[in-house]
Every structure is written in C-alpha cells, then in structure tokens.
Amino acid sequence: xxxxxxxxxxxxxxxxxxxxxxxxxxxxxxxxxxxxxPGIPDWIALVLVFWCLHQxxxxxxxxxxMLGLLMxxxxxxxxxxxxxxxxxxxxAAARLSRRVLWFPLRxxxxxxxxxxxxxxxxxxxxxxxxxxxxxxxxxxFSSFTGVLLWYPLTYLLLAPQFRPQExxxxxxx
Amino acid sequence: MSSTGHEPPPFFxxxxxPLVRLLFFVAISLAxxxxxxxxxxxxxxxxxxxxxxxPIQRAAWLPIQAAGNIGHYFIRQSxxxxxxxxxxxxxxxxxxxxxxxxxxxxxxxxxxxxxxMKMRQPVNGQIAEIIYAARDPFSRHVxxxxxxxxxxxxxxxxxxxxxxxxQVIRSFPHTAEVSLLTDKQQAIPVQVQRNGLRxxxxxxxxxxxxxxxxxxxxxxxxxxxxxTSGLDGIYLAGLPxxxxxxxxHDNANIFARITCAPLAGIEHHGLVLVLDARTPLALxxxxxxxxxxxxRGRKEKQ
Numbered sequence: 001x002x003x004x005x006x007x008x009x010x011x012x013x014x015x016x017x018x019x020x021x022x023x024x025x026x027x028x029x030x031x032x033x034x035x036x037x038p039g040i041p042d043w044i045a046l047v048l049v050f051w052c053l054h055q056x057x058x059x060x061x062x063x064x065x066m067l068g069l070l071m072x073x074x075x076x077x078x079x080x081x082x083x084x085x086x087x088x089x090x091x092a093a094a095r096l097s098r099r100v101l102w103f104p105l106r107x108x109x110x111x112x113x114x115x116x117x118x119x120x121x122x123x124x125x126x127x128x129x130x131x132x133x134x135x136x137x138x139x140x141f142s143s144f145t146g147v148l149l150w151y152p153l154t155y156l157l158l159a160p161q162f163r164p165q166e167x168x169x170x171x172x173x
Numbered sequence: 174m175s176s177t178g179h180e181p182p183p184f185f186x187x188x189x190x191p192l193v194r195l196l197f198f199v200a201i202s203l204a205x206x207x208x209x210x211x212x213x214x215x216x217x218x219x220x221x222x223x224x225x226x227x228p229i230q231r232a233a234w235l236p237i238q239a240a241g242n243i244g245h246y247f248i249r250q251s252x253x254x255x256x257x258x259x260x261x262x263x264x265x266x267x268x269x270x271x272x273x274x275x276x277x278x279x280x281x282x283x284x285x286x287x288x289x290m291k292m293r294q295p296v297n298g299q300i301a302e303i304i305y306a307a308r309d310p311f312s313r314h315v316x317x318x319x320x321x322x323x324x325x326x327x328x329x330x331x332x333x334x335x336x337x338x339x340q341v342i343r344s345f346p347h348t349a350e351v352s353l354l355t356d357k358q359q360a361i362p363v364q365v366q367r368n369g370l371r372x373x374x375x376x377x378x379x380x381x382x383x384x385x386x387x388x389x390x391x392x393x394x395x396x397x398x399x400x401t402s403g404l405d406g407i408y409l410a411g412l413p414x415x416x417x418x419x420x421x422h423d424n425a426n427i428f429a430r431i432t433c434a435p436l437a438g439i440e441h442h443g444l445v446l447v448l449d450a451r452t453p454l455a456l457x458x459x460x461x462x463x464x465x466x467x468x469r470g471r472k473e474k475q
Contacts, residue, residue, distance in 0.1 A: 031233035033305030033316075057187070065198050069205075073222040074230060076307035076314050076343075076350055079215045080205030087198040091191060127311040130210045133357045133378030135310035 011161040014055055018160055022047055023059075023067065031074055038138035041146030042116070044071060045089060049115055050157055052093035053100055053108075064090035081126050085119040092118070109150040116143040216343070223345045234304070296409055298332075298446040299323065304348065306442070313356040313376065313439075315339075316348050319447060325349045328407060330448045336413040336436035337361065337401060338445060353439050354414070355380050363414050364402040368392055371402050374415060374433065380440060382415050384431035389422050391429065399433060406453045 026043040034040050044067050051059035068083030075082065092115055100111045120143055128134065188194070209215045299319065307314040319325050321344050331338040331351050339353040352359050357378040364371045370392065377383045387393065397417045403410025415433035422429055 028229065028233045030308075031230050032237060033234060034308070036306060036310060061191075061194050061198050065202070068202070070222065070226060073219055074226060075309045076316075077309040077311065078206060079209040079219065080202040083205065084199060084202035087195065087202060091195040094191060126206060130206075131357065132311035139310050 010163065011158065012163055014058070014161055016058070019051055019055065019059060022157060023051070023063070027067065027070065030071060039141040039145045041142050041149060042119075043146075045086065045116055045119055046112075046146045046149065046153065047157070048086060049089055049093045049112055050153060052090045053097045053112075054158070056094040056097045059090070060094060061087045061090045078127065078130065081123050084126060085122040088122055089115055089119045105151055105154060108154075109147045112150055113143060113147040116146055119143075219343065220345060227345070227347060296448055296451070298448040300444055301325075301331075301349075301447050302444055303351075303442040307350065312358070313353040313378070314342070315351050315353060315442070317341075317351055317445065317447070318348060320345045320347045320349045322346055325447060326450050328453070329450050330408055330412075331445050332412060332448060333437045333443070333445050335438060336415075337408065338435075338437045338439055340407075341447070354382060354435055354437075355439055361408060361414060362402045362404045363399040365393060366398045366400050366413075367394075371404065374399060377432070380435075382433040382435060384417070384433060386428055387431060388427055389429045393417060393420065393429075393431065395420055398436070407451060409448065409451075 023044070026047040029043040048059065048064055048067065052064075064086035065083050068081075068086035069079070071077075071082040071086075072079045096111060096115075100108055103111070117140065120140060124134075189197075205215065301317040301319040303315050304318050305316055307316060317325075317331070325341055325344050327341050327344055329341045331340065337354060339351045339356070339359065341349050342352045343350040353376070354361060354374075355376045355378065357376050360373050360375045362371070363374045363384075372384050372387060374382050374384055384393070384399075395417050398413060399415045399417070401408040401410055401412045401414055413436045415435050417431060418434045419432040420429055421432075
C-alpha cells in the first residue's frame with residue numbers, strides 16, 4: 001500500500017476543528033478506565049504523532065505539553081511525566097515528517113513504533129528514577145497494538161481531506 | 174540574527190527554533206516532575222485540573238458503567254437466590270460476634286475508666302465503591318466514588334471485610350484516590366498477632382508486601398498474621414493486614430527476606446469502608462539531631 005504522498009493525490013487543506021476533535025476523541029478514549037489490562041494503546045500519543053507527522057506547523061510541542069499535563073492528572077501519575085514524553089514525541093515526529101511521509105505505510109508504522117517505544121522509555125525513566133516499581137514488559141505491548149492501528153488510523157484521519165477523484169484527461173495531475 | 178547580519182523577512186515567521194522550543198518544554202516538564210516528586214507543591218494544580226476534567230472523565234466512563242449494568246440485569250434468578258442465602262448465613266454467623274462485641278466494648282470502657290486510661294476513639298466510617306484502577310502502571314492506585322463533598326480527606330484508611338486495603342492520598346470533589354498497601358511507596362505499622370512483635374510493612378509492588386529490616390533470628394513464621402499496631406495514630410490497632418507467606422534466609426545478608434500477602438481483596442473491586450479521619454500522633458522531636466549533624470559536617474570540612 002502506498003502512502004498518500006506517493007499516491008500523488010492532492011489533499012484538501014486540513015480543518016482545524018477536525019484536528020481538535022480527533023485529539024479530544026483520543027483524550028476520551030484514554031480516559032476509559034481499563035485498569036492494568038495490557039495492550040491498550042495510548043491513543044493521545046498515537047494521534048499526536050499522526051498530526052505532528054502530517055501537520056507539523058499546526059500541531060506541535062505546545063499541544064503535546066498541554067495534553068500531557070491533562071493525562072498526568074487523569075492517570076494519577078506524576079505531574080510532568082506524560083508532558084515530557086509527549087513533548088519529545090512531538091519534536092521527533094515533526095523532525096521526521098519530511099522524510100517519513102514518503103515511505104509506504106508499513107515502513108511509516110516502523111518509524112512510529114520506534115517513536116512510541118521511546119516515549120514509553122522516557123516515562124519509564126522518569127518514574128524509575130523516583131523509585132516506582134517496574135511495571136513489567138507487558139506494558140510495552142501498548143506501543144505494538146498502537147502501531148497495528150497506524151494503517152486504519154491514517155485512512156480515518158485523512159478521509160476528510162481526500163477529494164473525490166475525477167479523472168480529467170486533459171489536465172493530468 | 175542570521176549569518177548575513179540582518180533579520181529574515183517577517184512573512185514566514187514561525188517563532189523560536191524547534192530545538193529551543195523543545196528545550197523550553199523539557200525544562201518545564203522536568204521542573205514539574207521535581208516539584209511534584211520532591212516538593213509536593215502541585216496538589217492544588219491537580220485539584221483544579223481534575224475538577225475541570227471530571228465531566229469529561231465521567232462521560233468516558235458512562236459506556237463502561239452502562240455495559241456493566243446491562244450485565245447485572247441479565248443475572249440468573251438462581252444465582253441471586255444462592256447469593257442471598259449465603260449472605261443470610263454469614264449474617265447469622267457474624268451476629269454471634271456482634272452481640273458479644275457490644276457487651277465487650279461496654280466492659281472495656283468501664284475497665285478503662287477504672288484504670289484511668291485514655292479512652293479509645295470510637296470510629297465510624299462510610300461506605301464507598303471502588304470505581305476503577307488508575308491507568309498509571311507504575312503505582313497501585315484506585316479511585317473511589319466519594320470525595321471532598323462527602324468529607325473524605327487525605328490520610329483516611331480504607332478497609333474491606335477482611336482487612337486493611339490502603340489509604341486515601343488525594344481527595345477530589347467527587348472522587349478520591351487511594352494508594353493500595355501493595356504500592357511501593359506505602360508503609361503501614363504492624364505487629365505479629367502471635368507474639369506482638371512490631372515492625373513496618375511496606376508494599377513490594379507486585380501484589381505482595383515486604384517486612385524489611387528484621388534480622389534472621391527474629392521469631393516469625395510462615396502463616397503468621399500481621400495486624401496494625403496503631404502506633405502512628407492513623408490506623409486503628411488490631412485491624413488484620415497481611416499473612417506471612419515466605420521467609421528467605423540469605424547468608425550474605427543479616428536481614429531476612431519476608432514476603433507477605435495482603436488479607437484484604439486488594440486487587441478485586443467492590444465496596445469498601447472509609448474509616449473516619451483520626452489525628453495522627455505528633456512525631457518525636459528531631460531538633461536535637463540536626464544541629465549536631467551540621468556541626469559535625471563543619472568540623473569535617475575544617
């Protein structure tokens with residue numbers, strides 16, 4: 001499967017309210033109490049990485065920081081833990097955006113896997129330094145399930161930007 | 174300033190460079206981490222944000238709750254009857270003890286008056302329900318459905334029908350956060366029921382508890398029940414806490430490794446009792462130690 005860049009389709013400009021809505025939906029999904037069940041993806045991290053890759057000028061570190069603080073309160077974790085991880089995620093995603101989007105979706109997902117795992121490592125480091133216990137390797141499953149969702153997520157979040165395809169043979173773009 | 178010596182034109186101005194912004198946000202995050210972990214200064218921020226986010230959180234939780242309710246609706250009649258019968262039986266079993274307890278408490282009070290001892294504080298509680306476990310995988314916290322509005326304060330003790338579960342660490346308007354005994358940063362003063370040996374029990378993180386700093390020749394056996402000693406004035410004396418399940422002796426270490434399992438159903442969710450707040454006893458004075466230490470430090474420096 002090709003990435004939207006390689007498909008040579010011109011996307012419509014993204015709507016700001018759609019970005020806000022998807023981030024809000026991710027926040028809602030993250031607030032669903034699932035306990036310690038392993039493999040539930042961190043929706044905010046996933047959607048944040050997506051928008052930082054696709055719209056690095058609109059969504060960036062500031063958004064990541066605010067969402068991180070919200071998650072810190074909601075998750076009952078230490079203030080600044082999610083904020084630190086999300087800011088680093090947003091930075092790395094924005095730096096990679098020019099390159100990653102040209103890859104096929106499968107290779108994009110590999111990049112995203114590395115990003116999500118490093119985000120989790122940052123959180124792990126921040127908490128282990130303060131003396132928390134190691135949550136077990138099953139905690140890292142959430143990055144893998146998140147990456148499996150990269151495929152449907154790309155189509156879902158880019159759907160409003162796809163223009164209906166009209167073949168005009170006189171002006172082929 | 175660019176290398177050419179004049180500023181770039183303003184039409185593509187995107188603010189500070191990404192690296193600068195990254196460093197700025199990372200610095201703020203690290204400051205927040207330190208302020209929260211070491212200085213505990215951010216409780217009011219947490220309270221404000223939690224109050225603002227509560228409606229959204231409630232909305233996210235509603236579908237799960239609704240699914241649970243539908244599950245309850247389709248419960249079988251026979252299950253209900255069996256439940257009812259077992260509860261009735263438990264009640265009759267407990268009645269024997271309860272009837273005696275009233276009498277014993279009166280007797281205890283009279284004896285205490287005779288001996289001119291300090292009266293024990295009577296303790297009441299309110300029933301709360303554990304709504305969910307916090308998502309944070311690094312700690313063992315749960316949320317209960319009573320908060321500041323119902324008068325729950327940080328420091329109150331949570332028990333279930335079998336023993337102590339944990340302690341309220343934060344109270345929000347409608348909910349409160351409870352740190353379970355198995356949390357690594359939770360400690361509770363206990364004594365062995367068999368011989369009255371006092372110690373401090375700490376969480377080990379993985380659903381287990383640990384008795385630390387007891388030497389290998391201490392009189393403690395597998396199967397011993399630990400109850401609260403009440404020495405700190407926060408926990409009532411005599412509440413069952415844990416059972417010793419494993420004792421390891423290591424020749425390299427003078428302390429035994431004693432693992433305990435909590436008696437209360439800590440990893441199960443249901444109804445709990447929040448005991449009323451008690452005033453903790455004053456800490457022993459430490460002023461005498463501090464100047465001595467600083468003096469010694471100065472001497473060493475000289």
